[in-house]
Amino acid sequence: RKEVEQDPGPFNVPEGATVAFNCTYSNSASQSFFWYRQDCRKEPKLLMSVYSSGNEDGRFTAQLNRASQYISLLIRDSKLSDSATYLCVVKGDQAGTALIFGKGTTLSVSS
Amino acid sequence: NAGVTQTPKFQVLKTGQSMTLQCAQDMNHEYMSWYRQDPGMGLRLIHYSVGAGITDQGEVPNGYNVSRSTTEDFPLRLLSAAPSQTSVYFCASRHHEGQLNTEAFFGQGTRLTVV
Numbered sequence: 001r002k003e004v005e006q007d008p009g010p011f012n013v014p015e016g017a018t019v020a021f022n023c024t025y026s027n028s029a030s031q032s033f034f035w036y037r038q039d040c041r042k043e044p045k046l047l048m049s050v051y052s053s054g055n056e057d058g059r060f061t062a063q064l065n066r067a068s069q070y071i072s073l074l075i076r077d078s079k080l081s082d083s084a085t086y087l088c089v090v091k092g093d094q095a096g097t098a099l100i101f102g103k104g105t106t107l108s109v110s111s
Numbered sequence: 112n113a114g115v116t117q118t119p120k121f122q123v124l125k126t127g128q129s130m131t132l133q134c135a136q137d138m139n140h141e142y143m144s145w146y147r148q149d150p151g152m153g154l155r156l157i158h159y160s161v162g163a164g165i166t167d168q169g170e171v172p173n174g175y176n177v178s179r180s181t182t183e184d185f186p187l188r189l190l191s192a193a194p195s196q197t198s199v200y201f202c203a204s205r206h207h208e209g210q211l212n213t214e215a216f217f218g219q220g221t222r223l224t225v226v
Contacts, residue, residue, distance in 0.1 A: 032213065043201055043217035044154070087154070091213075098144060098169060099203075099215055103153035 003027060006088050006102035013109055017078045021105045023071040023088030032091040033064055035073050037084045038104065044087055047073075078109045113137050117202050117218030124192040124225045132187040132221050134202030140216075141207035143185040144169070145177065147198040148220075154201065160185055161207060192225045199223070 006023045013019050025033075033050035048055065050062040050071055061074040071088055088102035118133045136143065144159035156169030160179040174196060176188040185204075189196060199222050205215040 041220075043219055044215075045217070046214045049214075098156045098159050100156075101146075101154040103151065 002102075003100045004088055004090050004102040006105050008103055008105060010106040010108055013078055013107070015078055015080060015109055015111050017109075018074065018076050019078060019107060020075075021073045021086055021088075021107075023073075023102055025069050025071070025088075025090045025100075027090070027092060027100075028066075028069060030069075030090045030092055033062075033071050034089040034091075034099075035060075035062060035071075036087040036089055036101075038087055039084050044101075047086070075107075078107075080109050080111060083107055083109045115202055115204055115216050115218040117200075117221055119221060120219060122221060122223050124189070124223065126192060126194060126225060128192050130189050130192065132189075132200055132202070132223075134185045134187065134204075134218055135183050136185075136204040136216070137183065138204065138216065139182060140204035141182070143179065143202065143204045144215075145175070145185070145187045146201045146203065147171065147196075148201060149198050157187065157200075189223075194225045197223060197225045 004025050035047040036044040037047040038044040048057050050064045054063045059076045063072045085104040085106045087104045090100050115136045141162050145157040146154040148154050155171050158177040160166045163182050166177050199220050201220050202218040203215045205213050
């Protein structure tokens with residue numbers, strides 16, 4: 001089983017739509033969780049960290065369910081500029097552990 | 112702010128050639144790592160370092176060597192390039208554990224083709 005799994009999509013949505021991405025992870029000892037965004041032919045960049053209580057940043061809401069080992073990202077009022085690949089990222093609990101990336105979910109927002 | 116600087120951006124190698132991908136960061140990050148990204152495979156960890164003089168293998172280390180003589184630099188060496196090493200390579204750095212901000216910063220990537 002892959003350590004971090006995501007639905008690859010693509011998700012094709014119109015502007016203004018709400019879209020949700022899901023991610024599951026296999027290591028129950030994982031302690032840190034993130035969503036990164038990667039534009040076509042560019043490097044990944046941090047979108048937001050994911051906290052146990054859930055957190056929101058503008059139109060973006062991230063949720064964590066430790067019992068189910070599940071992470072989600074909700075994007076409201078989608079913009080054309082949201083078109084990108086969204087990477088679910090997990091880090092273990094030990095010092096020096098690497099970031100483990102999911103394969104990414106591709107979002108395409110159209111007008 | 113330079114952040115993470117990766118060179119070269121593009122490279123074509125012949126099978127059997129060797130080369131070094133350079134990575135430098137100016138954020139005083141302890142942790143540095145190399146990933147390769149292939150279609151349908153996502154980002155896979157090649158090697159990483161938690162500080163100067165310390166390196167360790169990741170998920171796909173075969174065919175690659177690294178060293179970390181300074182905090183700033185973390186070069187990746189391909190000893191004898193093979194077509195299977197055709198990929199996009201990313202260097203990343205972040206603060207080590209215990210720091211408030213462990214955001215990983217990536218270089219712009221190196222697109223390597225081995226023919």
